[in-house]
Amino acid sequence: MADDLDWDAIIAPGDDAGRRRRSADSAADPDRPMSRREARAAEAAAAASAPAGPEAEDARPVTTDVGSAGTRHPVAPADAPVARSHDELHPEVQALLTGEVPAPDARAVGDAHGGTGTGPDGPRDGAGGTGDGGRGGRGGGGGASRQPRGPRPPRRRGPLIAGIVIVALVLAVGVGAYAFAAPKIQQVVGAIGGSREPDDYTGDGTSKVTxxxxxxxxGEDVAKTLQRSGVVKSSKVFYKLLLTSPxxxxxxxSYELKKEMSSKAALAALRDxxxxxxxxxxxxxxxxxxxxxxxxVSKAGLTxxxxxxxxxxVQAYGxxxxxxxxxxWLFPATYPINPGWTAKQYFQSMVDTMKEHLAAAGVAEGDQERVIxxxxxxxxxxGLAADYPKVARVFQNRLDIDMPLQSDATVAYGTGxxxxxxxxxxxRADAGNEYNTYVHKGLPPAPISNPGDVAIKAVTNMADGKWxxxxxxxLDTGETVxxxxxxxxQVAVKQFQAWLRAHPEYQ
Structure with missing residues (x-):
């Protein structure tokens, strides 16, 4: 680059006026050595006055020196060859002019096409011109002469793509925020406008419920009871309605209502x-x-x-x-709803009723647990009531000979x-199920249902037989063999299988 740039002009101190004065002084003193810029100017002037043609070009004296590596270098800066195309420039100069890599001193490089440049003294304006060798000149002096800038490199798409992605993300976040906030906004607008809440049913309901x-x-307890029973969709909506109806x-x-009623319809039904x-x-x-x-829970209004x-x-019931x-221990019967009762009071009534029926069947207090x-x-x-005493006898006969009861009902209960x-x-092979009477002999560890009078009497008065x-x-008639x-x-089982084949609707 030292052979191609006029560094004396680039680094010369002072402003344009000072540099012009120094140029005038050099003209007055012909013995002073010329700068590279002056030498090139003189060479250009000589070329302009010389005859045109190849002979003139060949007649130009060029003095060279041969270096140790065999390369030829200009002897004097003024005799350095002038680049006539962009490709003839030194690679580093090309990089400096095209901007592909940072320039060593950005202040020394201006716009090859004119406009605003930056010199030692700040911004300056200059119009680019074209010299004989295609080199650009700058008005105002003090700038480096250089070839006009070549085609700009293609723009990188990275920043553009990144911008598009950022915009897409912003839009996605905005859509998500709207989706989240829209229901809340609708609720507020609905409340202000007096319209129906979105979490409320419409109409007068469907199936009956008590x-x-x-x-x-x-009021809050009533609202929660209605929601638990499936009458209203939201206890909060119903309770807000109550607050507006003091x-x-x-x-x-107890009230007979319907499931999936609007809050207004449910309130009207309760007042009827x-x-x-x-x-x-x-x-x-x-x-x-x-x-x-x-x-x-559904009938007594309990939680x-x-x-x-x-x-x-369990120990609270004697x-x-x-x-x-x-x-x-809860005797099967019909128990009237008492609005003032707690859950324990209902359970106690059922336990007391079971004890009464056990006593009526002649079951001693010490035998109650086993009988149940x-x-x-x-x-x-x-199945049939007439078969209860026989079924009880079958199980008792198995107990007497230490034979597993093999009851599917107990196994199913143990599975939930x-x-x-x-x-x-x-x-039936799961030994981990303590109710599995195929694996564990004897009665199950606890009751598997709440029996009624027929079952209790069947146990206390079994039929006679060796079954x-x-x-x-x-399955239609309940006939049992x-x-x-x-x-x-096995013969009876084949009979049942034949019946099943004749009645595929049961399979």
Missing amino acids: VTIKQGDI DVSFQPG SDNRVEASIVIPEGTALQDIEAGM EAEVTAAAKD LPAGTTTLEG VFASLVQKEA NTHKVTTTDAE LYFVTVD FSDTYAQH
């Missing part, structure tokens, strides 16, 4: 005395504890938490020592299924 308002219930008061008792009914909790024979608890807590407090569950366990098994396995008595091979097996051969031997039982 709900109970307890003694001492306040003249509303509720009478304890024609919807008040004498409700009750109905417990069929063989009902399991978990189903009784669900009925108390699941208080019903569950009351059921776990049961025999060692009793671990209320299962079996046995009766709960018969209740789930027997209280609504069917069918099981799989894997379930060890039984199978229902007609009892057998003394396994061979007889």
Whole structure:
């Protein structure tokens, strides 16, 4: 680069006026050595006055020197060859002019096409010109003469792509924020405009349901009871409606409403005395504890938490020592709804009723636990009432010879299924199920249902017989065949299988 740039002109101190004065002084002193710029100017002037043509070009004296490496270099700066195209420039000069790499001194490089340049004294304006060798000149002096800038390199797309991605992300965040905030905004607008809340049902409801308002219930309690029973969609919406109706008061008792009612429709139905009914909790024979608890929640207006807590407090009901569950001790009957009762009061009424029926069947207090366990098994396995004493006898005969009871009903209960008595091979082989009477001999550890009078009497008054097996051969009529031997039982099983083939709707 030292051979191609007029560094004396680039680094010369002072402003343009000072440099012009120095140029004038040099003209007055012909013996002073010329700068590279002056030498080139003189050479250009000589070329302009010389005849045109190849001869003139060849006649130009060029003095060179041969270096140690065999390369030829100009002897004097004024005699350095002038680049006539962009490709003839030194690579570093090309880089400096095109801007592809940072220039060593950016202040010394201006715009090859004119405009505003930056010199030692700050910004300056200059118009680019074209010399004889295609080199650009700058007005105002003090700048480096150079070739006009070549084609600009292609723009990098990285920043553009990054900008597009950022805009997309901003839009995505905006859409997500709108999706999150829109429901809240709609609720606020709906509340201001008096329109229906979006989390409320519409219409007068579907299927019938009975709900109970307890003694001492306040508006918030009533709202929660309606939501638990499936009457309203949101207790909060119903409660807000109550707050706008200060003249509303509720009478304890049971009301026949409908599921999925709007809050306004539910409130109107509760205020209608024609919807008040004498409700009750109905417990069929063989009902399991978990189903009784669900009925108390839906019918008596109790919460699941208080019903569950009351059921776990087994020793609060005067049961025999060692009793671990209320299962079996809740006598199947119809219990009127008492709005002032707690969950414990309902359970106590059911336990007391069971004790009364055990006493009426002649069961001694010390035998109550065993009779209830046995009766709960018969209740789930027997079909026709006339067969209950026979089923009880089959199980007793097996107990007498230390034969497994092999009751599917007990296995199913141990798996948590209280609504069917069918099981799989894997379930019947599971020794981890303490209710599995295929694996564990004797009665199950606790009752598997709440038996009624028929099952209790069947256990206290069993039929006479040597039966060890039984199978229902007609599911329509409940007909059951009892057998003394396994061979007889296999014949009865084939009879049942034939009936199933004739009635595919049961399969």
